[in-house]
Amino acid sequence: MDTKAAFDRDKFEAKLIEWWPQAKGNIVRDGDDYANHLMSYAWWGWKESRAAIEIELPEGTGWASDPYNHGRNNGINQCAKAITSHGIRIKGKTE
Structure with a gap:
């Protein structure tokens, strides 16, 4: 397990x-x-x-080298980890 x-x-x-x-x-x-x-x-x-729970998160910008987008992308990734650690799926990302 x-x-x-x-x-x-x-x-x-x-x-x-x-x-x-x-x-x-x-x-x-x-x-x-x-x-x-x-x-x-x-x-x-x-x-x-x-x-049965599935959450849709915003997409990252793909511009990780841009300091304005780095924080946003990091925040989205941290949210995704927190959500999936409780067994909740992210739409289009987890099964």
Whole structure:
């Protein structure tokens, strides 16, 4: 499992425990899934909800050597990294 997926799973489990405190200590993973079928369905729904979100960012200018555009391009790239680190796709850039 990659780091992003582990982070997403950790967020899912934290939200699950927040919503259903009795789950704490009872979350049993079965490989990439959960031993409890209801938790497996919830995990599937969590992943699908993240996959359904897609954000469109402005294009960079392509003029990285221009000091006026460098900051803009850098900002767009930093936004893209922050967005994709949460499992959200960028339109036309990520699958």
